[in-house]
Amino acid sequence: AQTVTQSQPEMSVQEAETVTLSCTYDTSENNYYLFWYKQPPSRQMILVIRQEAYKQQNATENRFSVNFQKAAKSFSLKISDSQLGDTAMYFCACFWGGTQGGSEKLVFGKGTKLTVNP
Amino acid sequence: DGGITQSPKYLFRKEGQNVTLSCEQNLNHDAMYWYRQDPGQGLRLIYYSQIVNDFQKGDIAEGYSVSREKKESFPLTVTSAQKNPTAFYLCASSIRGYAGELFFGEGSRLTVL
Numbered sequence: 652a653q654t655v656t657q658s659q660p661e662m663s664v665q666e667a668e669t670v671t672l673s674c675t676y677d678t679s680e681n682n683y684y685l686f687w688y689k690q691p692p693s694r695q696m697i698l699v700i701r702q703e704a705y706k707q708q709n710a711t712e713n714r715f716s717v718n719f720q721k722a723a724k725s726f727s728l729k730i731s732d733s734q735l736g737d738t739a740m741y742f743c744a745c746f747w748g749g750t751q752g753g754s755e756k757l758v759f760g761k762g763t764k765l766t767v768n769p
Numbered sequence: 770d771g772g773i774t775q776s777p778k779y780l781f782r783k784e785g786q787n788v789t790l791s792c793e794q795n796l797n798h799d800a801m802y803w804y805r806q807d808p809g810q811g812l813r814l815i816y817y818s819q820i821v822n823d824f825q826k827g828d829i830a831e832g833y834s835v836s837r838e839k840k841e842s843f844p845l846t847v848t849s850a851q852k853n854p855t856a857f858y859l860c861a862s863s864i865r866g867y868a869g870e871l872f873f874g875e876g877s878r879l880t881v882l
Contacts, residue, residue, distance in 0.1 A: 660809075684869055696859065696873040742811060746869025756827070757802075757869040761811035 653678050655745050657760035664733045665768050671718075672728045672763045674743030684746040685719065685726045686757070691739040699741070702726065733767045740764050771796045775860050775874035782854075782881050790845045790877045792860035798872070799865035801843035805829060806857040806876075815858075818843055819865055847879060854881045 664670035814827030818837040832851025861871040
């Protein structure tokens with residue numbers, strides 16, 4: 652079974668500092684995509700960043716970047732210049748496309764609660 | 770504005786009653802999903818639908834039912850067979866085949882008394 656593991660249930664960081672959230676996954680597939688989703692206290696989840704497994708270059712989206720280590724099956728999220736609005740649950744997720752179509756699913760980790768302190 | 774609307778946001782029901790959670794999207798997305806979120810459990814897939822009049826069971830479908838009669842709508846019924854229905858329910862949609870990039874609604878909190 653495909654699994655996604657986030658080993659840090661909670662983290663905190665001071666405003667303006669940098670924090671890294673960890674994620675590992677387990678799959679035998681070659682074709683997959685990795686994501687970080689953010690769920691603020693309002694509870695509506697939004698996509699933060701996406702990485703295609705076939706791409707070696709790490710994805711970057713403004714203050715958010717990833718460190719994708721394919722051999723180690725590791726996909727960490729780095730948040731630079733942390734802001735109070737970054738306080739949220741962060742979910743790592745992996746998508747394995749179905750070979751026949753219609754069987755696509757996204758598997759989520761259990762989340763890391765990040766608190767940004769003023 | 771385009772998006773996903775879930776209703777109601779909060780719902781209280783007595784044990785043994787069926788309840789239906791609404792999910793409507795105007796993003797013209799083909800695929801829609803229902804997830805259940807419990808503290809410390811992350812998100813677990815209940816049902817998903819890639820096209821109208823077709824849907825598939827997810828990891829925790831027991832005690833739930835869905836329909837997909839229209840592209841815009843994917844209601845979830847929590848039946849009395851669901852042993853522990855109190856949870857936060859999230860509906861999402863995506864462009865079919867677009868590799869897991871989901872757009873979420875604001876969620877519905879169901880509490881069974």
